[in-house]
Amino acid sequence: xxxxxxxxxxxxxxxxxxxxxxxxxxxxxxxxxxxxxxxxxxxxxxxxxxxxxxxxxxxxxxxxxxxxxxxxxxxxxxxxxxxxxxxxxxxxxxxxxxxxxxxxxxxxxxxxxxxxxxxxxxxxxxxxxxxxxxxxxxxxxxxxxxxxxxxxxxxxxxxxxxxxxxxxxxxxxxxxxxxxxxxxxxxxxxxxxxxxxxxxxxxxxxxxxxxxxxxxxxxxxxxxxxxxxxxxxxxxxxxxxxxxxxxxxxxxxxxxxxxxxxxxxxxxxxxxxxxxxxxxxxxxxxxxxxxxxxxxxxxxxxxxxxxxxxxxxxxxxxxxxxxxxxxxxxxxxxxxxxxxxxxxxxxxxxxxxxxxxxxxxxxxxxxxxxxxxxxxxxxxxxxxxxxxxxxxxxxxxxxxxxxxxxxxxxxxxxxxxxxxxxxxxxxxxxxxxxxxxxxxxxxxxxxxxxxxxxxxxxxxxxxxxxxxxxxxxxxxxxxxxxxxxxxxxxxxxxxxxxxxxxxxxxxxxxxxxxxxxxxxxxxxxxxxxxxxxxxxxxxxxxxxxxxxxxxxxxxxxxxxxxxxxxxxxxxxxxxxxxxxxxxxxxxxxxxxxxxxxxxxxxxxxxxxxxxxxxxxxxxxxxxxxxxxxxxxxxxxxxxxxxxxxxxxxxxxxxxxxxxxxxxxxxxxxxxxxxxxxxxxxxxxxxxxxxxxxxxxxxxxxxxxxxxxxxxxxxxxxxxxxxxxxxxxxxxxxxxxxxxxxxxxxxxxxxxxxxxxxxxxxxxxxxxxxxxxxxxxxxxxxxxxxxxxxxxxxxxxxxxxxxxxxxxxxxxxxxxxxxxxxxxxxxxxxxxxxxxxxxxxxxxxxxxxxxxxxxxxxxxxxxxxxxxxxxxxxxxxxxxxxxxxxxxxxxxxxxxxxxxxxxxxxxxxxxxxxxxxxxxxxxxxxxxxxxxxxxxxxxxxxxxx
Numbered sequence: 001x002x003x004x005x006x007x008x009x010x011x012x013x014x015x016x017x018x019x020x021x022x023x024x025x026x027x028x029x030x031x032x033x034x035x036x037x038x039x040x041x042x043x044x045x046x047x048x049x050x051x052x053x054x055x056x057x058x059x060x061x062x063x064x065x066x067x068x069x070x071x072x073x074x075x076x077x078x079x080x081x082x083x084x085x086x087x088x089x090x091x092x093x094x095x096x097x098x099x100x101x102x103x104x105x106x107x108x109x110x111x112x113x114x115x116x117x118x119x120x121x122x123x124x125x126x127x128x129x130x131x132x133x134x135x136x137x138x139x140x141x142x143x144x145x146x147x148x149x150x151x152x153x154x155x156x157x158x159x160x161x162x163x164x165x166x167x168x169x170x171x172x173x174x175x176x177x178x179x180x181x182x183x184x185x186x187x188x189x190x191x192x193x194x195x196x197x198x199x200x201x202x203x204x205x206x207x208x209x210x211x212x213x214x215x216x217x218x219x220x221x222x223x224x225x226x227x228x229x230x231x232x233x234x235x236x237x238x239x240x241x242x243x244x245x246x247x248x249x250x251x252x253x254x255x256x257x258x259x260x261x262x263x264x265x266x267x268x269x270x271x272x273x274x275x276x277x278x279x280x281x282x283x284x285x286x287x288x289x290x291x292x293x294x295x296x297x298x299x300x301x302x303x304x305x306x307x308x309x310x311x312x313x314x315x316x317x318x319x320x321x322x323x324x325x326x327x328x329x330x331x332x333x334x335x336x337x338x339x340x341x342x343x344x345x346x347x348x349x350x351x352x353x354x355x356x357x358x359x360x361x362x363x364x365x366x367x368x369x370x371x372x373x374x375x376x377x378x379x380x381x382x383x384x385x386x387x388x389x390x391x392x393x394x395x396x397x398x399x400x401x402x403x404x405x406x407x408x409x410x411x412x413x414x415x416x417x418x419x420x421x422x423x424x425x426x427x428x429x430x431x432x433x434x435x436x437x438x439x440x441x442x443x444x445x446x447x448x449x450x451x452x453x454x455x456x457x458x459x460x461x462x463x464x465x466x467x468x469x470x471x472x473x474x475x476x477x478x479x480x481x482x483x484x485x486x487x488x489x490x491x492x493x494x495x496x497x498x499x500x501x502x503x504x505x506x507x508x509x510x511x512x513x514x515x516x517x518x519x520x521x522x523x524x525x526x527x528x529x530x531x532x533x534x535x536x537x538x539x540x541x542x543x544x545x546x547x548x549x550x551x552x553x554x555x556x557x558x559x560x561x562x563x564x565x566x567x568x569x570x571x572x573x574x575x576x577x578x579x580x581x582x583x584x585x586x587x588x589x590x591x592x593x594x595x596x597x598x599x600x601x602x603x604x605x606x607x608x609x610x611x612x613x614x615x616x617x618x619x620x621x622x623x624x625x626x627x628x629x630x631x632x633x634x635x636x637x638x639x640x641x642x643x644x645x646x647x648x649x650x651x652x653x654x655x656x657x658x659x660x661x662x663x664x665x666x667x668x669x670x671x672x673x674x675x676x677x678x679x680x681x682x683x684x685x686x687x688x689x690x691x692x693x694x695x696x697x698x699x700x701x702x703x704x705x706x707x708x709x710x711x712x713x714x715x716x717x718x719x720x721x722x723x724x725x726x727x728x729x730x731x732x733x734x735x736x737x738x739x740x741x742x743x744x745x746x747x748x749x750x751x752x753x754x755x756x757x758x759x760x761x762x763x764x765x766x767x768x769x770x771x772x773x774x775x776x777x778x779x780x781x782x783x784x785x786x787x788x789x790x791x792x793x794x795x796x797x798x799x800x801x802x803x804x805x806x807x808x809x810x811x812x813x814x815x816x817x818x819x820x821x822x823x824x825x826x827x828x829x830x831x832x833x834x835x836x837x838x839x840x841x842x843x844x845x846x847x848x849x850x851x852x853x854x855x856x857x858x859x860x861x862x863x864x865x866x867x868x869x870x871x872x873x874x875x876x877x878x879x880x881x882x883x884x885x886x887x888x889x890x891x892x893x894x895x896x897x898x899x900x901x902x903x904x905x906x907x908x909x910x911x912x913x914x915x916x917x918x919x920x921x922x923x924x925x926x927x928x929x930x931x932x933x934x935x936x937x938x939x940x941x942x943x944x
Contacts, residue, residue: 061139061171061191063615064180064559065545065605073615073637073649075707075727075792077172077812084167086842086851088889088905088937090208090217090242092167093121093159096190097927098855100814100836101174101792103127107149107156109345109377110926117149118430118471119345119377121159124927125174125187126788127819127832128703128731130156131660134177134185137162137192138369141182141565143436143465146535148571148662153669153694153780155535155569155660161373161436161467163353165221166194166236174792175729176705178655179617179635182563182599186655186703187731194369196355197232198225201944208937211911213249215344217242217937235354244346244378247338250933252913252923256338258295262918267881268295270866272874280869281876289878294866295918299687301385302333304514305420307402308770309411313684319515325410332684335421337382338921343931345379345430364445367461371438379430384422384477384584388415389767390689390774392479394487396579400479402486405505408512417770420513422477422583424522431472438465447546454555456546463539469532476529477583478576485511485525497524529582533571535661540564553607560602568594569661580670589667591694595658596624603635613639615651623658628700631656644715650708657701659737663780666694670775677746679773680754680867681766688746689775692739699735699782706730709792721798730789735782736821747865748875749776755870790816790827805845813837813856830882830917831928833858847895852888857929859884864919883915885929903939908932 063072077099089095097106104127109119122130130149135142135157145158170192177185202223209216219240226233247253252261262268268289272278286292300306306315314328353371360366391400402415409415442461447453481499488508489497497509497520509518543561550556571591576582578589603617615637622630637651673688709727714720740760741749750773753760763777796810814836819827828834835858842851860882868875891905911934914924924931 061136061173061189063605064543064561064601064603065557073613073639073651074177075174075649075709075725077174079170079172081167081169084170085903085939086849086891086893086905087840087853088851088891088907090907090932090935090937091121091160092162092164092170093123096123096159096170096172097121098838098853099172100812100838101126103814103816103832103836104129105831105925105927106130108927109347109379110343110922110931117145117147117156117158118379118432119160119347119375119434120145120149120156122149122156123159123190125172125190126729126731127816128187128733128788130154132184132186132657133157134181134183134189135159135192136181136189137371137438138194138196139191140440140461140463140541141537141539142192143438143467143535143537145434145469146467146533146569146571147469147471148533148660148666153660153662153666153692155662158375158434158467160347160349160375161434162192163194163236163238163351163371163373164240165223165238165351166234166353166371167192168195169193174727175651175707176635176653176655176703176731178657178703179619179633179653180601180603182597182619182621183656183658183700186657186701186733194353194355195223195225195236196234196357197227198223198234199227200225202941203944204939204941206937206939208935210245210932211934211936213245213933215243215245215935217935219939229359231356231358233354233356235352237352238349240347240349242344242347244342244380245344246380247341247343247922250343250923250931252916253343253931254338256297256299256336256921257334258297258916258918258923259290259293261916261923262290262295268918269879271877271879274874277874278876280873281867284869286867286876289866289880294864294878296334297919297921298334298336299382299385299421300332300334300684301387301419301421301687302335303421303423304333305386305418306332307388307411307415307418307513308772309413309415311770314411316514321512321515323408323410323512323514325412328410335382340380340382340427342380343922345377348376350374362446363448365443367440367442367444369438369440371436373436375432375434377430377432377434379432381428381430382421383425383427384475385419385687386422386477386482386583387419387689389417389770389772391482391583392579392581393483394480396581400483400486402513406486406488406510406513408510408514417767417772418513422525424517424519425477425526426475426522428476428584429472429474431474432469434467434469436465436467439463447544452548454547456544458542458544460542461540463537463541466534466536468534471531473529473531474526476527476576477525478527479581479583481525481527482511482583485521486513489521489524491520496520529574529576531571531573531577534569536566536568538566551607553609553612556607557605558603560600562600563598565597566594567597567661569665571662571666578667591662591666593661593665594624595661597658598622611641613641615639621656625658625664627697628658645713647711647713649710651705653705653707655703655705657703659698659700662694663698663737664694664696669693673746677750678867680751682770682772684772688773690741690778691775692777692779695780698737698780701736701782702734704732706732719797721800723794723796725792725794727792728789729792730787733786733788736784736786737780737782738784739778739780740783741776741778746776749778751865751868751875755868784822786819786821788816788819790814790818805843805848808842809840811837811839828859828861830860830862831925833860833884833928835884849893851891853890855885855887855889855930857885859915860928862917862919880918882917882925885912885915887912887930898942899944900940900942903937903941905937905939907935907937909934 104124106124107122125133149156173189177189204221206219221238304316351373355369357367388400444459447456484499488510490500490503541563545559547555573590599621601619606614617635618632633654635653640648711725713723753764765774794812799807837856839854862880866876887908889907893903914929
């Protein structure tokens with residue numbers, strides 16, 4: 001059956017069975033908390049208000065106090081495992097990133113070939129940063145990914161490390177949680193609640209694939225549990241494999257030159273609008289962004305290579321084995337690297353989780369958890385680029401040179417400026433394995449009631465967790481190996497090549513910068529350059545919660561606790577990395593760092609009246625890092641319930657974000673920009689090498705969070721299943737860690753440096769011979785402040801009918817009103833849409849279920865600094881529009897005999913193409929927009 005007919009058939013089947021209405025992927029926290037029995041895994045964790053059997057005290061994310069009323073001061077979104085399953089996303093990480101309050105750019109596996117963290121799936125709550133949300137597992141801290149992300153300095157959490165089969169629900173606290181949970185909870189908290197008290201066996205098998213490109217996915221999960229009044233044990237495991245997809249397989253990503261696919265409408269334009277200033281740019285040869293190559297993002301490191309001789313750049317129109325000076329042409333061969341690299345890597349994941357609880361007496365119990373996750377990722381990146389001026393020669397104090405005696409050097413002089421793409425060496429391959437073991441053991445119990453203390457429980461536990469990352473790094477090339485090839489190699493008896501400085505020049509085999517090379521040349525140059533990293537946490541905690549005082553509104557609740565955590569980071573680079581002897585970057589020193597954090601916290605819930613409750617919390621943390629001031633970070637909240645169906649709430653939180661260990665202790669890292677930038681000095685369009693290093697003098701970031709809103713939830717009549725909420729949020733941040741490029745962009749960075757601006761000029765390092773940029777020094781410092789504010793809205797309605805089944809509709813959206821960084825408002829710009837929203841409907845009737853999930857990512861505007869003439873002439877910018885994106889996931893489920901169920905679904909069923917971002921090499925913005933084409937899947941579930 002053809003791809004077109006397959007998609008058409010799937011579309012008709014799902015459209016006929018599923019009802020398409022508005023719904024959000026959120027479920028009220030009250031439903032989650034009030035359900036005392038675990039969801040039946042044969043229904044993949046579905047929970048409804050009909051499942052409620054008994055109201056007991058429970059803990060809700062956002063409060064450590066056990067309570068019966070689930071509506072707390074803090075806004076919490078809860079996603080049940082059945083919602084995750086029926087939304088159909090290939091992974092839990094994709095489902096979480098679809099939430100409307102995920103803003104900015106999140107790290108994803110998309111186009112991760114040159115990433116420091118290939119295959120990682122992160123989350124960017126409020127757009128405050130991938131490292132500003134704390135991830136918990138059953139209320140306790142989870143270990144982040146060991147290899148620092150972005151430029152090799154930021155520690156992020158990999159959602160792939162969660163044992164997916166064991167997930168019962170995901171709770172997301174949206175107003176900051178440092179006062180309760182500690183550093184990293186600046187934007188909020190994601191708490192993965194894993195099952196622990198299930199009886200029976202459950203299995204599921206899923207297969208799926210992309211319609212247009214391939215990318216087969218296979219997934220197997222199992223769940224088993226047993227127990228009695230004394231002991232319960234739970235076990236879950238999963239295996240999944242996702243094949244890779246190449247950028248060349250999709251129309252929007254196959255070409256790094258975005259000019260041919262630009263809208264013919266006026267979607268992009270130059271400013272200044274001042275006609276006189278614009279005319280001055282036109283006078284120097286600029287016409288319009290498309291014709292000027294502004295959106296041509298192909299690499300200047302092409303093949304045949306280029307060289308700079310006496311200030312002029314030369315290359316050849318096509319590869320040649322007989323380069324001559326007469327045949328050389330001025331210019332550069334641009335390289336479309338999108339033809340050679342992955343859009344999505346191949347990912348294989350194994351996970352295992354088990355929990356045990358044993359009641360020693362009615363008032364004392366033991367508990368433990370053990371989990372292990374391994375994620376193997378293989379990402380292809382384009383072949384190595386070589387820049388002579390940026391690389392070492394045979395020694396680290398020399399510069400790579402094409403010697404005059406190289407038979408493929410027709411210019412008769414030593415050449416130390418030029419570039420080439422090593423196509424003959426093949427792709428660079430990130431072959432990464434990440435392992436995450438986690439062991440928890442503890443004891444808990446209850447305290448007999450007294451006149452003052454009632455309902456008290458306590459726990460104490462020890463926790464060990466570690467994330468280890470190993471990258472085989474296939475396809476690297478050494479500086480000295482490249483220089484030896486340029487100087488000429490010696491042919492051995494078996495035909496292979498080796499370096500021997502004693503071989504006469506006339507007998508050597510030379511590397512050809514401008515054309516084909518001996519097949520043995522690639523074998524000589526290509527090496528593996530393995531690196532590794534590990535991040536280890538050891539934690540000890542003790543806590544207690546209960547009530548302590550009678551107030552007019554009820555018993556006052558109290559939670560107290562203490563934690564001690566030890567962190568240890570190791571990032572191991574090879575000797576080649578540490579001395580910068582890897583061609584094309586990859587320079588970086590090993591990093592070692594550790595810290596100890598001791599903290600105590602307390603939280604009180606004070607029901608002054610039946611309709612009025614105050615929350616007061618505080619956490620005192622002491623870091624072993626020098627210069628970090630120990631201080632209590634408070635949280636104050638109030639909940640007002642003037643009517644049975646109306647809740648008003650507000651909170652104020654102070655958060656403290658310690659710099660990640662990599663920020664403090666990394667010696668040096670080297671990256672390259674993912675696109676070309678015009679050098680205002682030479683006029684060349686280049687990818688630029690960026691160097692940065694850790695800074696032990698960095699200070700913590702401080703955030704103040706304000707949150708206020710209301711919840712409407714009618715209790716009677718036809719609106720009894722309806723709820724609505726509206727919240728306002730504002731984050732005020734100071735001392736933010738940042739690079740100058742975060743706020744100015746490299747185009748403006750280069751222009752200000754060229755003008756002699758003392759803030760920028762010393763950071764741009766140039767080759768003295770050619771005046772080309774060698775690298776930019778762009779270190780982190782506490783340089784900025786920010787304000788982030790907006791609104792969250794949710795509507796949901798549950799309708800139970802006797803003849804048509806149960807319907808659930810919901811809508812959730814986030815409006816980002818302002819995101820000002822040092823006064824510059826970026827809301828609505830390249831990474832932060834003003835509007836994001838989700839819509840969902842679900843239907844259950846007898847043995848049938850259907851779900852339609854709609855995701856909306858709002859429009860944005862791109863602005864890029866292009867050129868500056870200086871003087872009184874306005875700088876030149878290019879502006880463009882990134883259109884909104886709608887995607888629709890649909891699924892249908894049917895319960896079958898023998899306690900089984902089949903689920904059929906299609907993600908992005910209408911194959912919505914991502915909106916064009918002409919300054920992204922992928923064609924759209926990974927981590928903001930969905931780049932995946934339509935994906936079908938079939939899942940069979942069986943309960944024993």
